[in-house]
Structures are given as C-alpha cells and as structure tokens.
Amino acid sequence: MTEKETLYGKNPEELAALCAELGLPRFAARQIARWLYVRGTEDPMRMTDLAATARERLAARFAPALSAPERVSVSADGTKKYLFRTRRGHYVESAYIPDGERATLCVSSQAGCRMGCRFCATGRQGLQESLPAAEILNQIVSLPERDRLTNLVFMGMGEPLDNPDQLLRTLSVITSEWGFGWSPTRVTVSTAGVVPQLRRFLDATKVHLAVSLHNPFREERMEIMPVERAWPIAEVTAILRGYDFTHQRRVSFEYIVLEGLNDSPRHIRGLSRLLDGIKCRINLIRFHRIPGSPYFSPDDEAMRRFRDALTARGIQTTIRASRGEDIQAACGLLSTEALGGR
Incomplete structure (x- = not known):
C-alpha cells in the first residue's frame, strides 16, 4: 500500500500546483501556507477560508506529518533530549539547550549517519534514513518549548549536506516570510565537508555554516573522519575562500580536542595555515566518551592553553561549554x- 504524502513541508510553488489541480484560485496557496507555518495547523478541515469540498479532498489525500516526542530526558544543567519516531519506524533525537535568554535546539536531519566519524556515537550506528523536511520541521514545531526558541543548529544526528534537498526545503520554510519568518542569522548548519553540495548550500541560503574539522592534516583526519578520503578539508577551505564571511553570515570550525592526537603545537601551526584567508572562529569541544572509544579529552588547563595559542595566531577561538552530557545529549553522543537500530 502506497504511503500517503504529507501537506506539511510543501512550499508555495508546490501548493500553487496543488491548488490548480483542485480548481482553487492561486492565492489559496498562500492561505494554506499560512495555516501550515504561521497558524500551526496541518489539518485541512480547520482551514476555514478554503472551500469545504477542497478541504475534504485535501484531508482525504494527505496524511498528518507532525507528532509529539515520545520521550524526554532532562539533564541536571537544564538541557532536554527529545526522542521522535519517524513515519517509517526509525528514531531521532534532538537537544533543547536553554542558556539565559538564549534557547537553542540541536536538530537532526537523518536517523543515524553514514559519515562514520570515529568519535561520534551517531556515526557508529550507521544510516537508517534521511528525514523528509516535514520530520525535520517536526522537531521544531512539536517541541514543548517551541515559543522560547531563539536559535537552531543543525548539529544533531546525521550529515545535513548528505540530505541536501530536504535540508534546503526545511531552511526555506524556516527563513521565508511565508514560513516561520526567522532571520537566517538565527540558524547554523554543520557539515563534515560534503564538497559536491557545499556551493549549492552557500548559494541557496544565508544561514551560518559550521565545519567539522578536528584535524588539519589529511592523513590524520582520515583516521578519525573517513569523509576526508572523498572530500579533503583543503577542498572545503578552498571553496570557502570564495565567499564573504565578513558581514552577517559566519563560518566556524568545530574542533573536538583529542588528547595526544590533535592538540600539539604542530596542529596549531597546521590550523593557522589551513584557515589562512578565511574570516572565521574555531570552537574547541571537549571529547565526550563513548563506550569502547580509545580517545580522551585534555584537562581544562590544556584546553585553555590550546585556545590561547590559536588566539595568539589571530584566530578567534572559544571553548564550547559541554551541556547535557549526563543524558547523552552532548556533542557526539546522540544515538x-x-x-534496535531504528
């Protein structure tokens, strides 16, 4: 039996084509979009400014896409990890991180991940499915704290640029005036460096970019990030030099510090060479232990020394605070x- 498609996640052009099919005036597409993304309902029977027959046809054709989280885990630091079930029976996690007046949601774009990064629990489980836009958006709109959100980071499960069509569709809903109407400056997308999709992403959006770097040297990066074999970080930085990151859009580089593996003066020099000519920030991240991992995080003093050495070379560098580690919600722990592999 064919699975019904969902109305949620469609853009105005698709809604216009749908309206033409149903014999509705073209402006009805904007009305439907407003119901979906501004008024927050996907039930066609509640779209009272549409003709009753059109509402009935929409209700018969489209399945609901939105669903509440199935479980929540609460950290001692206030972070909350939500578990969502997909329509195909897989599961994804997202992390809600309150911090004073700022409240960030770490969003997943895939169930699992096929990048295979050695330091990441999500990578260990492999890829189960890439999420459609409706199920990415569901993590936002079905969040109990939705109205408190100030920022979104696509740093949860999965590689966003490994699901490019649905990522761009999602970002369009979030940042367009017909959608959520968010400023692109409130959104950051992370990537391990999927070169074939990077230019497309940069040209199509104005949201911030975060690149998972973790080692400036090709052979060493390949040992912990297999993606380096296909798409070297040097190719990523070469592309980034062609874009302007001096105004509203920012690029940052995520760097999980692994004791004795990527935290030497040689790595500081390598980072300085690799990032030369790119206005950016480096976010240093403590390694969060996963079972059977051979890696360790340096102590706080060593992290500060590494930060200060990079800062002295003119690279803005910060140490990201670890949040939600006690509920397996911190960086690299979502799984x-x-x-059952779902």
Missing part, C-alpha cells in the same frame, strides 16, 4: 542504536 538511537539501542532502539
């Missing part, structure tokens, strides 16, 4: 492998 639904225990749910």
Whole structure:
C-alpha cells in the first residue's frame, strides 16, 4: 500500500500546483501556507477560508506529518533530549539547550549517519534514513518549548549536506516570510565537508555554516573522519575562500580536542595555515566518551592553553561549554542504536 504524502513541508510553488489541480484560485496557496507555518495547523478541515469540498479532498489525500516526542530526558544543567519516531519506524533525537535568554535546539536531519566519524556515537550506528523536511520541521514545531526558541543548529544526528534537498526545503520554510519568518542569522548548519553540495548550500541560503574539522592534516583526519578520503578539508577551505564571511553570515570550525592526537603545537601551526584567508572562529569541544572509544579529552588547563595559542595566531577561538552530557545529549553522543537500530 502506497504511503500517503504529507501537506506539511510543501512550499508555495508546490501548493500553487496543488491548488490548480483542485480548481482553487492561486492565492489559496498562500492561505494554506499560512495555516501550515504561521497558524500551526496541518489539518485541512480547520482551514476555514478554503472551500469545504477542497478541504475534504485535501484531508482525504494527505496524511498528518507532525507528532509529539515520545520521550524526554532532562539533564541536571537544564538541557532536554527529545526522542521522535519517524513515519517509517526509525528514531531521532534532538537537544533543547536553554542558556539565559538564549534557547537553542540541536536538530537532526537523518536517523543515524553514514559519515562514520570515529568519535561520534551517531556515526557508529550507521544510516537508517534521511528525514523528509516535514520530520525535520517536526522537531521544531512539536517541541514543548517551541515559543522560547531563539536559535537552531543543525548539529544533531546525521550529515545535513548528505540530505541536501530536504535540508534546503526545511531552511526555506524556516527563513521565508511565508514560513516561520526567522532571520537566517538565527540558524547554523554543520557539515563534515560534503564538497559536491557545499556551493549549492552557500548559494541557496544565508544561514551560518559550521565545519567539522578536528584535524588539519589529511592523513590524520582520515583516521578519525573517513569523509576526508572523498572530500579533503583543503577542498572545503578552498571553496570557502570564495565567499564573504565578513558581514552577517559566519563560518566556524568545530574542533573536538583529542588528547595526544590533535592538540600539539604542530596542529596549531597546521590550523593557522589551513584557515589562512578565511574570516572565521574555531570552537574547541571537549571529547565526550563513548563506550569502547580509545580517545580522551585534555584537562581544562590544556584546553585553555590550546585556545590561547590559536588566539595568539589571530584566530578567534572559544571553548564550547559541554551541556547535557549526563543524558547523552552532548556533542557526539546522540544515538538511537539501542532502539534496535531504528
């Protein structure tokens, strides 16, 4: 039996084509978009400014896409990890991180991940599915704290640029006036460096970019990030030099510090050479232990020395605070492998 498509996640052009099919005036597409993304309902029977027959046809054709989280885990630091079930029976996690007046949601774009980064629990479970836009958006709109959100980071499960069509569709809903109407400056997308999709992403959006770097040297990066074999970080930085990051859009580089592996003066020099000519920031991240991992995080003093050495070379560098580690919600810990690979 064919699975019904969903109305949620469609853009105005698709809604206009749908309206033409149903014999509705073209302006009805904007009305439907307003119901979906501004008024927050996907139930056609509640779209009272549409003709009753059109509402009935829409209700018969489209399945609901939105669903509440199935479980929440609460950290001692206030972070909350939500578990969502997809329509195909897989699971994804997202992390809500409150911090004073700022409240960030770490969004997942895939169930699992095929990048295979050695320091990441999500990478260990492999890829189960890439999420459609409706199920990416569901993590936002079905969040109990939705109205408190100030920022979105696509740093949850999955590689966003490995799901490019649905990522761009999602970002369009979030940042367009017909959608959520968010400023692109409130959104950051992370990537391990999927070169074939990077230019497309940069040209199509104005949201911030975060690149998972973790080692400036090709052979060493390949040992912990297999993506380096296909798409070297040097190619990523070469592309980035062709874009302007001096105004509203920012690029940052994520760097999980692994004791004795990527934290030497040689790595500081390598980072300085690799990032030369790119206006950017480096976010240093403590390694969060996953079972059976051979890696360790340096102590706080060593992290500060590494930060200060990079800052002295003119690279703005910060140490990201770890949040939600006690509920397995911190960087690199999201995983639904225990749910039977789903």
